[in-house]
């Protein structure tokens with residue numbers, strides 16, 4: 001499409017910017033509460049909301065507090081909440097068995113949310129890192145992250161989450177072949193309506209630092225995740241990953257991190273037209289909060305502007321720690 005613009009003064013583009021009414025009338029993209037998925041951190045205990053120092057304003061909540069958060073999200077109209085566990089180090093093992101325990105933190109939290117906020121979609125994370133003694137998303141054998149054995153474990157984890165009532169499974173592990181394996185297992189188990197939102201183009205990024213603090217994986221992680229997460233220099237590879245995950249049965253796809261990868265979002269949406277999400281990750285959140293706390297930027301305005309950028313790039317929605325704060329502003 002080639003925009004037609006008359007010559008000045010027939011065209012004065014500022015005419016359309018003159019008033020809020022005119023600007024609202026011609027705005028090309030909109031951001032609404034419907035676009036938001038809220039990631040939250042779950043921990044054990046009762047009545048606990050524990051601050052995460054590298055993510056000001058974000059807390060680890062015990063399940064009773066997660067219930068309150070889900071009710072709040074439902075009242076605000078946020079369509080989905082996404083659960084990440086802070087696992088007791090004593091439960092981390094080499095075989096990561098806690099990952100598929102029906103009574104692990106995440107699975108208990110899913111059931112708890114369903115009991116009080118049945119209208120909100122519950123999304124989960126599938127990867128071994130919160131349960132692994134070495135902090136990796138997959139099994140480590142002789143220093144190598146082994147693919148196929150990890151996929152078997154991820155399938156067990158997926159089924160336990162679906163059994164607990166998860167609506168959306170979010171594989172964030174970047175192993176090969178996992179989407180197909182999960183989809184087949186879900187179909188076989190009769191979980192026909194469980195969605196998979198694949199972290200399809202997930203980069204090996206330094207933007208995840210504060211998240212690893214939040215889930216208690218920072219200290220545990222040995223080495224880096226570059227043999228499974230993508231190289232930040234690549235674009236075509238992202239398209240291949242998205243195509244593969246869609247062909248294996250993903251219902252929705254994600255690009256991660258967010259704001260530094262908007263070119264990927266734009267290419268993915270225009271190439272595949274599938275439901276496309278971006279994750280505004282912990283480091284992005286921390287950067288905005290740090291600058292806002294110093295009074296260097298207007299935190300609220302940057303929050304909304306950064307979320308709008310994802311819509312402009314073609315995303316259907318955004319996972320963001322700002323979800324409730326943004327919803328309150330957008331609904332007012």
Ligand SMILES: NCc1[nH]cc(CCC(=O)O)c1CC(=O)O
Pocket residue numbers: 125127129137172173207208209210211212225280281282283
């Ligand atoms: N597989 C775990 C996982 N799931 C989501 C994030 C990052 C989210 C964030 O930074 O906000 C990570 C971290 C990682 O891959 O190391």
